[in-house]
Amino acid sequence: MGSEDKIVDVNFESLLRIFTVPEAPDSTLGNIEQKLSQNLNQFLREHIVAEEKPLSEIEKDFADPAIPELPTFVSEHTQHLLETVVSHSVHTSAPSFIGHMTSALPYFLMPLSKIMIALNQNLVKIETSKAFTPLERQVLGMLHRLIYSQDDSFYQHWMHSAQHSLGAFCSGGTIANITALWVARNNALKADGDFQGVEKEGLFNAMMHYGYKGMAILVSERGHYSLKKAADVLGIGQQNLVAVKTDHNNRLCSIALEQKIQQLKTQGIKPFAIIGVAGTTETGNIDPLEKIAAIAQREQCHFHVDAAWGGATLMSNQHRYLLKGIELADSVTIDAHKQLYIPMGAGMVLFKDPSAMHSIEHHAEYILRKGSKDLGSHTLEGSRSGMAMLVYSSMHIISRPGYELLINESLKKARYFADLIKKQLDFELISEPELCLLTYRYVPQDTQRALQLATADELKTLHQYLNELTQFIQKSQRENGRSFVSRTRLTPEKWQRMETSVLRVVLANPLTTIEILHSIIEEQRIIAQTSPFVLPKIMQLTHIILDRDPIE
Amino acid sequence: MGSEDKIVDVNFESLLRIFTVPEAPDSTLGNIEQKLSQNLNQFLREHIVAEEKPLSEIEKDFADPAIPELPTFVSEHTQHLLETVVSHSVHTSAPSFIGHMTSALPYFLMPLSKIMIALNQNLVKIETSKAFTPLERQVLGMLHRLIYSQDDSFYQHWMHSAQHSLGAFCSGGTIANITALWVARNNALKADGDFQGVEKEGLFNAMMHYGYKGMAILVSERGHYSLKKAADVLGIGQQNLVAVKTDHNNRLCSIALEQKIQQLKTQGIKPFAIIGVAGTTETGNIDPLEKIAAIAQREQCHFHVDAAWGGATLMSNQHRYLLKGIELADSVTIDAHKQLYIPMGAGMVLFKDPSAMHSIEHHAEYILRKGSKDLGSHTLEGSRSGMAMLVYSSMHIISRPGYELLINESLKKARYFADLIKKQLDFELISEPELCLLTYRYVPQDTQRALQLATADELKTLHQYLNELTQFIQKSQRENGRSFVSRTRLTPEKWQRMETSVLRVVLANPLTTIEILHSIIEEQRIIAQTSPFVLPKIMQLTHIILDRDPIE
DSSP states (O other), X not given: OOTHHHHOOHHHHHHHHHHHSOOOTTSHHHHHHHHHHHOHHHHHHHHSOSSXXXXXXXXXXXXXXXXXXXXXXXXXXXXXXXXIIITTSOOTTOTTBOSSSOOOOOTTHHHHHHHHHHHTOOTTSGGGTTTHHHHHHHHHHHHHHHHHOOOHHHHHHHTTOTTOOSEEEESSHHHHHHHHHHHHHHHHTOOBTTBOOHHHHOHHHHHHHHTOSEEXXXXXXXXXXXXXXXXXXXXXXXXXXXEEOBOTTSOBOHHHHHHHHHXXXXXXXXXXXXXXXXXXXXXXXXXXXXXXXXXXXXXXXEEEEEOTTGGGGGGOTTTGGGGTTGGGOSEEEEETTSTTOOOSSOEEEEESSTTGGGGXXXXXXSSSOTTOOOGGGGOSSSSOOOTHHHHHHHHHXXXXXXXXXXXXHHHHXXXXXXXXXXXXXXXXXEEOOSSSEEEEEEOOXXXXXXXXXXXXXXXXHHHHHHHHHHHHHHHHXXXXXXXXXXXXXXXXXXXXXXXXXXXXXXOOOTTOOHHHHHHHHHHHHHHHHTOSSHHHHHHHHHHHHHHHTTTO | OOTHHHHOOHHHHHHHHHHHSOOOTTSHHHHHHHHHHHOHHHHHHHHSOSSXXXXXXXXXXXXXXXXXXXXXXXXXXXXXXXXXIITTSOOTTOTTBOSSSOOOOOTTHHHHHHHHHHHTOOTTSGGGTTTHHHHHHHHHHHHHHHHHOOOHHHHHHHTTOTTOOSEEEESSHHHHHHHHHHHHHHHHTOOBTTBOOHHHHOHHHHHHHHTOSEEEEEEETTOOTHHHHHHHHTTSOGGGEEEEOBOTTSOBOHHHHHHHHHHHHHTTEEEEEEXXXXXXXXXXXXXXXXHHHHHHHHTTOEEEEEOTTGGGGGGOTTTGGGGTTXXXXXXXXXXXXXXXXXXXXXXXXEESSTTGGGGGOOOOSXXXXXXXXXXGGGOSSSSOOSTHHHHHHHHHHHHHHHHHHHHXXXXXXXXXXXXXXXXXXXXXXXXXXXXXXXXXXXXOHHHHHHHHHOOHHHHHHHHHHHHHHHHHHHHHHHHHOSOBOEEEEEOOGGGTTOOEEEEEEEOOOTTOOHHHHHHHHHHXXXXXXXXXXXXXXXXXXXXXXXXXXXXX
16 A cells, blocks of 8 residues: 555654553653652652742743644653642642541552543443443442442342442542432423423423422532532522521521511522432531421422431541431432542432433434433533443442441541540630541630630630631641641621631541541641631630729 | 540441441552552453353342342452443453544553542532543643644633633533533523523523524534434434534535535524534544534634544644644533543543633522632533543643653554454455544455345345344454444445444544454454354355346
């Protein structure tokens, strides 16, 4: 044929090398890979700089919008990555970084991830994923069974059924929540008489047909922000995501829920979905799922449980009672990249009824043909990677009892830390750990007394100062770079629902030791006590209050 | 303190090892990793079995819905993965697998992916991603500049602006398209007087306020199926995704577009978005973007370009003229996991106007605080991995001219293959390659003559038989396991818009050689000629027609 020469010229040949010739083991990248394999934590410790560089400084390294006109050697670029990206990334797996939901990863997941990426399957259809499709269906089956405990014949019947789906694997909890509410919306506004269903005719026709003035989703005021996004995307409107009051444990009040539902109904608004939170993002509390389920059933609402965080607790036979009622949910969100210790990008939504997802099913000519088992016909996303393999492998290597141990130890550790904080005279526990999350703040011992004696105005001022102090502690600790806790704002009943800044910890990293917990609060105490501006203000007002008291 | 003993028991200690002790280099997993590093293609060739196993057989390996109660050794599980998952996965990077949009990956991406996964950053917020946030913003800036070619001061001003976003990185083209249409919908139904905007009040109130009976999105009949999903999710309704006729080159007819718009308007339906396709999934054709842009501007519609496939062509100075007009789009979708050779899970949407995404912006108390540069305030997804790093690195290592070479060679190869097919007396080219996609089918030489002489009924029957033959060829070739082309159905003008099954190839893999192309059609010819049922039927009817002809 001889015509190859025309197509392949010298430059192209050199370019082909990057597709055919691997990095040499003694190359910069080869070396790094080896170091990562030998001691990941040491690598991260050595390469992530502890001290915080201001973002504006970091941005200077990422300022050029031009795609380079000259290629860079892999080794040179790797060095550049180490200096600019790796060094200023976040050491999410450090045992003293207990502010995130991202924890250490089991070692075996690194090489397995490499296999997954090298295989580069696309789960949208069997044609580009083959064994990965039944594998993902099995993973969904496992999680479904973990929640709903149906018998073997159920899974034999439905797990690999072409026309059905026990759920959807997706990039994370947000897409999972949107998917659940999408299904709920479409089932609530399904085809009826001349009306062809919301999926075909759209929301306006649907509401005209059903005679609703609005559609509402109800969730506790501690619901995840992704739900607001879902209400927006789905055309429901953020104001129709109705926040329901919580009790002193950040759990939805079922009486308030019932009242809200009645209110909505008198306004001609159809409550079509109620969400129970199983592990609030900020405090890790769990809504009274059984009570909510009963209300949802009575009101014929879709009952969704957002267990993105808490779902993994079902692995613990000792603690799964905490999520009692989750088996009554129509759908459940679980994030495997949280307490199932999978790398970022592994969310799932499960549906009790294998037919529930019919209302969002879609087909096309060249893909997802009817009757095919292509997973893409039931997912919001299109092309997707084979992340499910990592869940599959972890389930087998760690096993359920292994996960149980991890969960149990996390909860024990959180209990320990809560008790430790209570023993300190200058700390205040704000939320008790129900799972492995808790919140607290630093309050000087004298100030704790002063808070009891303060006038309403003084209380407000003192509270504001304490918020400033909490923020100062959190930021300074992060900037010191040795450890990290996060912060949020709560409205605790104890403090008359005033906005209260709190330190928040998530104790999911199995490498976090008791010593680390002790040193973290020790560091916070020192930061507080040496804070140059806030503490003096607090102490001044404290003394004014305390000095006045004996006279009154 | 001594209390550690209570928390850490022996079983937990052994479990801790999986977080602290890496796989030994001589372990099964260590060995595989080394093999992957040394010769990925050889590994895949050795471990992916060529012959196709029926899905029902594969499913037997993935039938157990129970999460294992006993842990498995990593080595044992790895062996299991090799035998059940890897062996029956799809060799997406094989040079003879030219039916997918998934191609070979540059070698350097394997170790880089490992770094990315080991760092396990969460791009939703700076707190969990730090340097990865400006890095992703730079990647978005690079792609924005590739499309819109704004000057340096533009990028200096907007690329890292807290209140703005040049786009969103996401898991793939589907989410990118949904995001673009979400923004378009919210901007079309924005706050106005008493009305607080569709994001707050929902679609029903929005349409009541604006007095629309419906909202429509227009796209050519060759638009991607994800758009139907978008129309459903966003509450627009699939029937309001209006398909516009295409010409004989699968390109949208702008006259038909204008007619449809007028029709919709007389019905009180608001056309709010027009989509131009830059690289149709089935044939790789590009809509007349400039014409569409002019119509969109006149009609005050959002103009979105779905360049999930074709966008990478902008890297080629030689061929970027093919996408002329893309710079007029309000938003553009590009998939980096297609022709930018990034692993699965790297999509992007870019917006011309840095303020466009305001309409979908969201904030929360503990995350995405106002004024923060957290990327999560402008994404549909929540938690996301650091995939942008792989795009960043490829841009630097391959560089624009490197990508240009890859694109140019792909187009040249497609041109070569099209010419090759035309030279065969028993093949018929159905769609000419505009990018590196083309479609064709096998039609025996005699039958090609017969098609010209057939009655309307005979033509229909013959056509049906040929469709069966095409399907048979495609399936048999896939089952043989040496090579893979995909298939779809088109309605070519040449064949009176009858449904026509065609073989489809995507020539993006730089490792695909001319010899491979020759051997692929040779294999197809042999399959066709030895097909036991279909070919005889075709030849019988062919001879009936041809035998009759000399008489007529």
